[in-house]
Amino acid sequence: MKRIVLISLALLLLSLLFAWGLLFYPMDSRLPSGASLEAPSGEHWLGTDNLGIDIFAQVSSGFFHSLSIGLATALTAFLIGGALGVAAGYAGGRTDLLVEFLINLFLSVPQLPIMIVAGAFFGQSSLNIICIIAAFSWAPIAKQVRARTMSLRKSGYLVLAKSYGGRLWYLFKTHMSRDILPLLAISALAVTGRAIVQESSLAFLGLSDPLAKSWGLMIARCTAFKGIYFTNFWTWWLLPPVLALVLSTLLLRLLTRALESYWLEKE
Amino acid sequence: MKKKKLLSLLLIICLALSLLGGCQSHVNAPELSGEESGGGAESPYAVETLKLAGGTDWGTPSPYLNVSRGPGQAKMRLVFASLLEKDERGDLPWLAESWSFEGNDYTFTLFRGLSFHDGEPLTTEDVAFTIDYFRQYPPVTNTLGVGESFIIDSYSILDDYTITITVKEADADTLSNLGSFVILPKHIWEKVEDPYTYNVPDCLVGSGAYMCTGYESATGSYEFTAYTGWVNGQQAAQRILFVPVSDELLAFENGEIDIASMPADLKDKYMNDPEIGFVEKADDMGYKMLINFERLPDFLDISLRRGVYAAIDRQSIVDNVFRGMGSVGSAGYVPESSLFYNEDVVKYDYDPEAAKDALGDGGFEISLLTDDSADGISIAEIVKNGLEAAGMEVTVVAVDSAGRDDRINTGDYDFAIVGNGGWGNNPPSYMRTLFSDSSKYLSTSPASMGPRGYSNEEMTALAEGQLKETDFEKRKAMFQELELLVSEEIPLIVLANQSSYSMYRQDYYDGWMKTYAYQQAEQNRLSYMAR
Numbered sequence: 021m022k023r024i025v026l027i028s029l030a031l032l033l034l035s036l037l038f039a040w041g042l043l044f045y046p047m048d049s050r051l052p053s054g055a056s057l058e059a060p061s062g063e064h065w066l067g068t069d070n071l072g073i074d075i076f077a078q079v080s081s082g083f084f085h086s087l088s089i090g091l092a093t094a095l096t097a098f099l100i101g102g103a104l105g106v107a108a109g110y111a112g113g114r115t116d117l118l119v120e121f122l123i124n125l126f127l128s129v130p131q132l133p134i135m136i137v138a139g140a141f142f143g144q145s146s147l148n149i150i151c152i153i154a155a156f157s158w159a160p161i162a163k164q165v166r167a168r169t170m171s172l173r174k175s176g177y178l179v180l181a182k183s184y185g186g187r188l189w190y191l192f193k194t195h196m197s198r199d200i201l202p203l204l205a206i207s208a209l210a211v212t213g214r215a216i217v218q219e220s221s222l223a224f225l226g227l228s229d230p231l232a233k234s235w236g237l238m239i240a241r242c243t244a245f246k247g248i249y250f251t252n253f254w255t256w257w258l259l260p261p262v263l264a265l266v267l268s269t270l271l272l273r274l275l276t277r278a279l280e281s282y283w284l285e286k287e
Numbered sequence: 288m289k290k291k292k293l294l295s296l297l298l299i300i301c302l303a304l305s306l307l308g309g310c311q312s313h314v315n316a317p318e319l320s321g322e323e324s325g326g327g328a329e330s331p332y333a334v335e336t337l338k339l340a341g342g343t344d345w346g347t348p349s350p351y352l353n354v355s356r357g358p359g360q361a362k363m364r365l366v367f368a369s370l371l372e373k374d375e376r377g378d379l380p381w382l383a384e385s386w387s388f389e390g391n392d393y394t395f396t397l398f399r400g401l402s403f404h405d406g407e408p409l410t411t412e413d414v415a416f417t418i419d420y421f422r423q424y425p426p427v428t429n430t431l432g433v434g435e436s437f438i439i440d441s442y443s444i445l446d447d448y449t450i451t452i453t454v455k456e457a458d459a460d461t462l463s464n465l466g467s468f469v470i471l472p473k474h475i476w477e478k479v480e481d482p483y484t485y486n487v488p489d490c491l492v493g494s495g496a497y498m499c500t501g502y503e504s505a506t507g508s509y510e511f512t513a514y515t516g517w518v519n520g521q522q523a524a525q526r527i528l529f530v531p532v533s534d535e536l537l538a539f540e541n542g543e544i545d546i547a548s549m550p551a552d553l554k555d556k557y558m559n560d561p562e563i564g565f566v567e568k569a570d571d572m573g574y575k576m577l578i579n580f581e582r583l584p585d586f587l588d589i590s591l592r593r594g595v596y597a598a599i600d601r602q603s604i605v606d607n608v609f610r611g612m613g614s615v616g617s618a619g620y621v622p623e624s625s626l627f628y629n630e631d632v633v634k635y636d637y638d639p640e641a642a643k644d645a646l647g648d649g650g651f652e653i654s655l656l657t658d659d660s661a662d663g664i665s666i667a668e669i670v671k672n673g674l675e676a677a678g679m680e681v682t683v684v685a686v687d688s689a690g691r692d693d694r695i696n697t698g699d700y701d702f703a704i705v706g707n708g709g710w711g712n713n714p715p716s717y718m719r720t721l722f723s724d725s726s727k728y729l730s731t732s733p734a735s736m737g738p739r740g741y742s743n744e745e746m747t748a749l750a751e752g753q754l755k756e757t758d759f760e761k762r763k764a765m766f767q768e769l770e771l772l773v774s775e776e777i778p779l780i781v782l783a784n785q786s787s788y789s790m791y792r793q794d795y796y797d798g799w800m801k802t803y804a805y806q807q808a809e810q811n812r813l814s815y816m817a818r
Binding site for chain 1: 534535536537548550551552553556603606607608610657659660661664665667668669671672683684685
C-alpha cells in the first residue's frame with residue numbers, strides 16, 4: 021500500500037509540474053519564443069529547439085498529448101476488452117469460440133509492422149493513432165477477463181442469481197464487477213503506459229500529426245538535425261523528452277505492478 | 288546402428304555441400320576485390336572504391352526507370368553516356384570526339400573503338416536509333432522534347448562515326464540538349480516494345496564509363512564498376528558504392544563514406560581541418576511553395592499572394608532551419624548569387640499586419656503538403672505559423688518525398704512546399720519550364736514544374752524568347768526582365784535558398800568538381816574521372 025501511495029505521489033508531482041508548464045509557464049509550446057537553439061537559462065528552463073520554441077513548454081505539452089492518447093487508448097481497450105471478455109466468458113459456446121479466435125489472432129500477429137502499415141495507410145492524426153494502438157491492446161485484457169468470468173460463472177451465488185432470472189448486465193453490475201473491475205483497471209493502466217511508448221514510436225517513425233508536440237516527434241526531429249552529436253544541443257533538446265518518456269512510463273509500470281501485487285495479496 | 292551411421296553420413300555430406308554452395312555464392316564478389324588489392328602499383332585507378340551515402344531508392348539506373356530527381360539521373364548517367372559532357376568552363380567530348388554546327392545542322396564525330404557494356408560496338412546507328420526511340424518513348428529525363436516540340440527534325444548518318452542531326456530551330460540550348468541525351472544500345476532496345484516496364488538486367492547495358500553491377504531498391508544501395516572498354520579517358524575509381532548509412536556525418540567520421548554534406552553548425556570544426564576539402568554549393572538548394580490555383584482560384588487575386596509573402600517569416604527559415612547558411616529567396620526566383628540575378632526584383636518583407644489585412648477575412652482552410660524530412664517539416668511549421676497568425680487555417684500533411692512529388696504531379700494539393708537542388712544552374716534554364724505556359728512540365732518533376740491553373744502570356748513570351756537569343760548579354764537581360772515580372776506577378780512563392788558544402792578527405796581523393804552549370808559534386812560524372 022505504501023508503495024502505491026509513493027508511486028502515485030511521484031506521478032502526481034510529475035503531472036503537476038507539467039500542468040504548471042502547460043498552464044502557467046510563460047512560453048508557448050507551438051510558437052517561437054527565443055532564438056534558435058538557445059541553451060537553458062532562467063527564461064527558457066530547458067532551452068529552445070532549432071525553431072526557437074521553448075523545450076520545457078513542448079515537453080509539458082507532450083506529457084498531456086501522450087497521456088491523453090494513452091488514456092483514450094486505455095479506455096477504448098478497457099471497453100472493448102471488458103465487453104468481449106465478459107461476453108465470451110459468460111456466454112461460452114460459439115461466442116466464446118469467436119472471441120477466443122479474435123484474441124489469439126490479435127495476440128499472435130506482429131504488432132509494430134502492422135501498426136506502421138495501418139498508420140501509413142490511414143494517415144496522420146491522433147485519432148487514428150488511438151484507434152490503431154487500441155486495436156492491438158484490447159486482446160490481452162479480454163483474455164484475462166474472459167478467464168476470470170469463466171471461473172466466476174460457475175460460482176454458486178451467480179448460478180443462483182441467474183436461476184432467479186438475472187440478466188447479464190444485472191449479474192455483472194451486482195455480482196461480477198467487484199472481481200472483474202480491479203482486473204480491468206489494472207490492465208488498462210498497463211495499456212496506458214504501453215500506449216505512450218507506442219505512440220512515441222509511431223510519432224518517431226513519422227506516422228503521427230507531423231507538427232504535434234509529442235515526445236516521439238521531439239526525439240525524431242532532434243535526431244534528424246544534422247551533426248547533432250557533434251554539438252551540445254542534444255543535451256537540452258534530446259535528453260528532456262527521452263527522460264520524460266522513460267520516467268513517466270516507468271512510474272506507470274511500477275504503479276501497475278504495485279497494484280497487481282496489492283490486489284493479489286488482498287485476494 | 289547402421290541407419291544412424293548412414294543418417295549422420297548423409298548429414299555430413301549435406302553440410303559439406305551447403306558450405307561449398309555458400310562459398311560459391313561469394314566467389315564473384317571477392318574475386319574483384321582481390322584483383323584490386325593485389326593491383327596496388329599497377330592499378331590504373333586513383334582509388335579502389337569511392338563510397339557515398341546511399342539509403343534512398345533512386346530507381347533502377349536506366350533511362351526509363353530512374354527517379355526524376357538529381358540523384359536518380361546522376362546514377363543513370365554514370366551507366367549511360369551522352370555525346371557531350373560539361374566541365375568548369377564549357378562543353379567537353381564524351382562519346383563524341385568532336386562536333387560542329389552550321390545553321391540547324393549539328394555534326395558529331397564519335398570516338399573510335401566505343402562499345403557498350405556487353406562488348407557490342409557503339410556506332411552512329413545507335414545514336415540514330417536512340418533519337419527515333421526517344422521520339423516514340425520519351426525517357427524520364429528528356430532534353431529532346433515531346434511530340435510536336437521534339438527538337439530534332441531529321442538526321443543523316445555519314446559513316447559509323449559521324450552523324451549530322453538537323454534540328455527544327457537552333458537556339459541557345461540546342462547544343463547542350465543534343466549533347467546530353469544518353470545513347471541506348473540498338474541491339475537490345477529495338478526488341479523492347481514497352482520500355483517503361485522493361486526491368487531486366489539487359490536494361491542496364493549502357494554506354495557509360497561505369498557499369499551498374501549492383502542495385503538493391505529496398506536498401507537504396509548501388510554498386511558501379513569501371514568499364515574497361517571505355518575509351519575517353521580513365522575512371523578515377525574502380526568501384527563506386529552507395530551504401531546505406533543511418534547518420535551521414537557519423538559515417539563520414541568513421542570513414543564509411545568518402546564525401547558528405549557539412550552541417551552548418553560544424554563549419555568551424557571542418558573548415559579548420561587541413562585534411563578536409565570542400566565543394567561549395569552556393570544557394571543551390573531552394574524551397575518554393577506552390578499554390579494549386581485550380582483548387583484555390585481565389586488566390587488568382589494578387590493581393591492574396593502578396594498577403595502570403597507578408598505572412599511568412601522567410602528570414603527565420605534561413606536563420607533557424609538552414610542555420611544561417613543561405614538567403615531569403617528572391618521573388619524573381621533566380622537566387623541572388625547567380626550572375627543572372629536582377630537586383631530590381633520586388634522584395635516582399637515579413638509584415639504580419641499586412642498579411643492579416645490581406646488574408647484575415649477570407650476564412651481560408653487549406654492543407655499544406657510537404658515532404659517528411661526534418662527541414663521540410665520545419666519549414667512547413669514556420670509557414671503554418673505565419674499563415675495562421677494571418678487568419679488562415681492550415682493543416683500540414685507530411686509524406687515521403689516521392690509521395691509528395693506524386694501528389695503534386697497529379698494536382699492533389701492546396702499549398703505544397705517543394706525543395707530541390709539546381710537553383711544555382713547557369714544559365715537558369717529552369718525558368719522556362721517553370722513559367723512558360725507552353726513548356727510547363729505538368730507531370731514529370733515538381734522541381735521544374737510550373738504553377739497549376741495559372742497562365743501569363745507576357746511571362747511565356749519572355750521564358751520562350753530567351754531561348755532564341757544567342758547573345759549572352761541580351762539573353763541575360765531577358766532573364767532579368769522575366770525575373771522582374773515573376774516577382775511582380777507572384778505565380779509561386781519563393782521561400783529560401785540554402786547554401787551548403789560537400790566535404791571530403793583530400794588525401795584519399797580530391798577529384799570532386801562542379802561544372803559551370805551544375806554544383807552537385809556527387810552528381811557530376813567528371814567527379815569520378817581521372818583528370
